[in-house]
Amino acid sequence: MAKTTYLEAIRQGLAEEMASDDRVYAIGEDIGLYGGAFKVTEGLLNRFGAERVIDTPVSETAIIGAAIGSAYLGMRPVAELQFIDFVACCFNILTNFAAKSRYRWGAGVPLVVRGPCGGGVSGGPFHSANPEAHFLHTPGLKIVEPSTAYDAKGLIKAAIRDDDPVLFLEHKLLYRRVQDEVPEEDYVVPLGQAVVRRPGDDVTIVTFGAMTHTALDAANQLAERDVAIEVIDLRTLSPLDYETILQSVAKTNKVIVLHEAQRTGGIGAEIAAAIAERGFEHLDAPPVRLASLDTPVPYSPALEAAFRPSVEQIVAAVEHLVEY
C-alpha cells in the first residue's frame, strides 16, 4: 500500500464517490480551476467538469442553500468552506434548514460541509477555528474529524454516503504533515465509531484530530516512565461513541478529555459530563479537561503556543492523575 497524505486521502475519497455516484458533486469557492485554497479538490474540475465542480461567489449561505435545494432533487452535494471559520456565515441555514429538515418533513439532506479547521499554523483569530462545539448542540447534524489519512478517506466516503448533513472537519495542520497507508480498494470508516489508537491501563485520553498526535506523543514520553496511556481517537464527534469511551474508563478509571478548541463550552464538557454521569462508579479521579485557553486564537506563534494544549501539559495532567 502507498503512503498517502491526509489531504490526498480526502481528495481520493471525494473523487471516488464522484466517480461511482453521479449524484455526488462539489461546490465551493475556488474549488474548480484553482483546486481549492488547500488544493483538496485539485484535478476534480478536469475530471468531472464544471457542472459537478462548481465555483461559487463568496456566499456561504448561497453555497449551503443551493446544496440543500439540490439535495431535495436527489443530489448529494459536498460543499467546501474555504476555511471552516466561515461556517459562521451559514450558521443559520445549516443548523436551521439542513439539520432540521428530516425531523420536520422527513426530507433528509445528504449534504457534506467540509473545510479546514484548527490552529497551530499562525492563522490567527479567523483562520484557526475548531467549531465542533457550536454544532454538537444541533440535533440532525453529524460531525466528523479524522486524524489519519486512512480515516480521512474512509470517513469522507462514509459522510458522502450518509443520508444526513455531516460537518466534516479537516485539520489543516495534518493535511500534508500526516501520511499513512491507504488501501486502493473501496472502504469506509463508519460514522459514530471511535477507535483506540493506543491501548493502556493507567489513564485514558479521549481526543480527536490533530490532538490525537499530541496525545500519542505524550503517551510515548509517559511510556518511558512506565505510565500506560490509552488514547481514544473519537473520529466522529456527533454522535459520540460513548461506549468506547466508557469501556476505556471502566478499565483505566482515570480520564483526560483533550481538545484544541477553547475549554469553556467545548466538546470536552459534553464528554466529561457524560463520563461523570454514566461512568461515575468507575472514576477514581475527577475527569480532567485539557483544552485551549478561553480567548480568541492568537496569531503570533509564541502566543498560540501558550494558547494550545501542549505535550508538557498533558504529561503534567497525567502525572497528577496517576498520583491522585
Added chain:
Amino acid sequence: MAKTTYLEAIRQGLAEEMASDDRVYAIGEDIGLYGGAFKVTEGLLNRFGAERVIDTPVSETAIIGAAIGSAYLGMRPVAELQFIDFVACCFNILTNFAAKSRYRWGAGVPLVVRGPCGGGVSGGPFHSANPEAHFLHTPGLKIVEPSTAYDAKGLIKAAIRDDDPVLFLEHKLLYRRVQDEVPEEDYVVPLGQAVVRRPGDDVTIVTFGAMTHTALDAANQLAERDVAIEVIDLRTLSPLDYETILQSVAKTNKVIVLHEAQRTGGIGAEIAAAIAERGFEHLDAPPVRLASLDTPVPYSPALEAAFRPSVEQIVAAVEHLVEY
C-alpha cells in the same frame, strides 16, 4: 413596592438606562412604533424619539454590525432580535466581530443583544430556541438570562452598563406570567452572580430561566416528602458562577443540572463537567443532567410537553439520587 411583570421590568430597566445615559439606544425590527413583537420597547419611541429607537430592515447582521460600529463611536446599543432564534443570522458578526474586538485591539463593544428565547408556547422549531450553548463557547461574550422580574430589571441594567457584549436572553414564557416586587430606586444585579432561590440539604438543582420555576415546583412537591432541594438560579450563564455551584454541591453532595435546551452539547454539559472536575470529592452520586430531547423543538403542545423537562422528571431524578 409594586408588582411588576418580567416584561415590564425589562422595559423599565432599558428606559431608565436610556434616560440616564444618552449613549444608550435601542435598535431592532419593529421596536419603534409597534413597540416590538412582544411589546418590550413599547413607549420608548415616544419618549426618546426615532434617533434613539431605531426600526431597522429585516437584517440581523446589519443590526449587530451597525451596533458594533456605533459602539466604537462611544454609543451603547441595545439590539433587539425579534426572536432570539434569529441570532443564527448574525452568528458571524456577533461571535467574530463583537466578541473578539477587545482581545484583538483593546476596543470593547458595549453591546447588549436581547430577545425572547425559550419554548413552552408552541412556537415550533424556529421560535423556541435556547441558544446559550452556542455562545458559551465564545470568549468575550457574556450571557444572561433572568428568571424573575427583579432580576430582569437589575440584569438588563447591569448588561447595558457592562463594557462588553452581552447576550441577554428573555424567556418568553415568563414575560407576562412572572411578576414580583421591583424597587423604584436604581439598582443592578451584578453579572456573574448566581443566587440560591431555595436552600436545601439533600440535592442541588442548578438551573436558570423558566426552568427555575419548574425546579421550584418540583422542590415544593419534594418538600412534602421531606426531601430538601437547593435550587440555584444561575442568572448569568457566561461567565458561570462556579463558586456558588460548588459550595452548594459541597453541602448536598448530589446535583442535577436542569435546562430547557437540548441535552447534548448544552450548557449542562459545561456545568456538570466543571462539577465533576472541581467538586469530585464532594459528589456522592453522578452529576445528573435533565434537559430537552435531542430533537428540534416540536410545535404541537403534546409533542413539546414530551420534549421539555417536566416536574415529574425532576422529581423522579431527585428520588433516584436520594436513593443512590
Added chain:
Amino acid sequence: MPATTATRPSDELSRDQRLELFYFARLTRDIEERLALLYRQNKVVGGLYRSLGQEGESVASAYALAENDAVAALIRNLGSVIVQGIRPRAIFAQYMAKGTSPTHGRDLNLHFSHIPNGDDGPIVIGPISTLGDLVPVMAGVGLGARMRRRRLVAMTYIGDGGTSTGAFHEGMNFAAVQKLPLVVIAEDNKYAYSTPVSQQMAIPRIDQRAEAYGIPHEMVDGNDMLAVYDASKRAVDLARQGAGPSLIGVDTMRMRGHAEHDDMRYVSKPLLDAWEARDPITRYRAHLIETEVATETDLVEIEAMSRQYAEDEAGLAEADPGPDPATVADGVVAGGHFQPSVEIVRSPFRVKRGASRHTQPTVVHP
C-alpha cells in the same frame, strides 16, 4: 426587463383555466376564513398569518408553473400551494398541529414539503421561519433539476422585508451567475410586520433589487390576477428556456395584521380603504363577468363549491387525532419511522397546465 409582448400569455388560458384560477383564489380565501374561525375558537395552535388581499398574486403566479414544477411558499402564499395541489385538509391539520398533518404536528402552518420521487408530481418546499433562506434553497432546486436533467422551474416568494436579508442577496446573485431556472415573486405588500417599505428599502420599486444581479425584472399590479399570471408566465418560460432567473415585483397590500393578533394600528384607514377597493378576487370576478367568461350563476356555484370544500376539509382535519407523544424523538436522522406525506389533489376543473408529466391525484376536490 422582458418586453411586454403584444399578445399576453393569459390570452391563451382556456375558459376552464380562467375559472380554475378564480376557484383557487376563492378556495384560498375560504380556507383562511375557515382558519380564522378556528383561530377564534382557539383551535389553531399558535399564530395565524393571513394573505387576505394577496390571494390573487400567490395563485396567479403559481398558476404559471407546470404541474411538476417546484414552488416554495412563505406563510402568506397559501394560494401557491393550493394551486400545486396540496390538499386543504393538510393545511388545516398543520394549523391545528394534528398528527395527520404533513409534519405530524412537528412544524407550523405552511412549513412542510412534498418532494415526490422522480418526476411524478408537484414539488413543494416548505420555508423555515428565517426569511430569505428559500431563495438560495430554491436556486439549489433549480441547480439540482439541471443536474438531474429535469426541465423544471423553481418559484418562490419574498416579502419586502425579506429582500433585506443577506440570504436573499446571496441566493439571487448565485442564481444569476449560474443562470438557474428560478422565478422570485417579490411582494411589496407595504409592510413587514409594522415596518413600512420606506424603512425597508430606499428604492421606489421592489423589483429594482434585481438590478444588482443583472436579471430581468418587472413590476406588476399584484391585485390584477391576469397581470401577475402574464408576468409570471413570461418569467417561467424564460427560466425553462435556460435563460436564467427573473424577479417579479408585485404591488399589493397586506389587508390584515402581520398575524391575527396584530390590530394594525400602524396602518391608516384610507390606505386600507383604497386597497379594499382593489380586492384581487372581486376584480377578477368582475372581469370574468365583463368578458363573458362566466355568468353570475357560474361564479356563485364555484363560490359555493369552494366554501363547502373548505368547510368539509376543515371538519375532517378537526376530527383528526393529535400526534403521538411517543414518536417525539423519532426521525431526527435517517433510520427512523417518520415518513409523513401530503395528499395531492386535483381541482374540479381537472385542467392540465404546463408540459411535464402530470400528477396522479389521489383525491379530487368535491
Added chain:
Amino acid sequence: MPATTATRPSDELSRDQRLELFYFARLTRDIEERLALLYRQNKVVGGLYRSLGQEGESVASAYALAENDAVAALIRNLGSVIVQGIRPRAIFAQYMAKGTSPTHGRDLNLHFSHIPNGDDGPIVIGPISTLGDLVPVMAGVGLGARMRRRRLVAMTYIGDGGTSTGAFHEGMNFAAVQKLPLVVIAEDNKYAYSTPVSQQMAIPRIDQRAEAYGIPHEMVDGNDMLAVYDASKRAVDLARQGAGPSLIGVDTMRMRGHAEHDDMRYVSKPLLDAWEARDPITRYRAHLIETEVATETDLVEIEAMSRQYAEDEAGLAEADPGPDPATVADGVVAGGHFQPSVEIVRSPFRVKRGASRHTQPTVVHP
C-alpha cells in the same frame, strides 16, 4: 449618479497635496516591497496580501477624507491607512507578529484599529477576515457619529468577491435607508482569489450593485488616481452634507496572486501586461511631470525618501520584540491590562485635509 461637474474636486488640490498623494502611493508600494522581502526571508508570519497595482485607488480614495474621518481597510487597502497616518512601523510589526504591533501580535496584517477618544485623530477600524462585515460596521460608525453629533464620514472598501456576501447587502441597505454618511469603494480587481468577476456577478459593472439600494454610484478608472480622488471626494461631500451613502466602483487589477503563495496561473499574461501598462503610480508620476507640478528631480527625491522611510521603519519593527506569552489570556473582557495603541504620523508634506480638528502627530515622517 452624481452629475460629473465641470470643475473636478482635484482641481483644488495644492501642489503639496498632489505630491503628497504621490508620496503616499509610493510609500504604500515601498512598504509592500519591503514586506515581500521580509516574506521571502521568512520573517512575515503567515501570508502576505499585496495591493500591487491597486495602491492608487486606496490612497486616492482615502485622501478624499478629512483627517478625523473614519476609514476601514481590507487587506489590500494598506494605502488608505497610510493616508490616515498609521505609522509604517506598525504595519511591519503586525506582519511580523511583534509585541509592539497594534494588536501585540494577536492578529494579522491590517487587522487593527485606532479609535481615539473624541474628535482628535483619524479613526481606523480594522477588518475581520470575514468579508462583508465592514460594511454594516462602518454604517454603524456613521450612525454613531450622527448620534454623537460628529460630522464625520465613514469610508470602507469591498472587493468584487465581497459584494456577494449577505453582510454587504444588509449593510448597504441599512445605510441607504438610514441615509448614513458612508462611502463604499467597491473594487473590481478582476478576481476574488481565483474566481473571475464573471463568476461572481452577472452585471457588467460592479457599481450596479448600488442600484438595489437606491444610492448614488459611479464607476471610475481605478488606476487613475485623480479620477478616484474626484469620485471619492464627491461622495464624501455628499455624505458629509447628510445626503447619505454612495458606492464608487473602481476598475482595477490585482497584479499579484491572492497572497504571495499564489502563482496566479489562472490569470492570462496578456491581461497582466495590459494592466501593467496602466500602472497607477507610473501614470500619476507621468501626469505630475506633464502638468509641471513636479520635475523629475522632485519625484526622484520623493521616491528616495519613501524608500528610505519604508526601510527604516521595517528595520525598527524587525528589531522589536515578540509578544510576551504570559499576556496571552489578558484582556478578553474589560478589566485587563491590554491597551495597545498605534502611532499616528504626519507625512513630510504636513498637508491639512478636510475640515475637522487636526491630529497631533507623535512622529513626523523622516
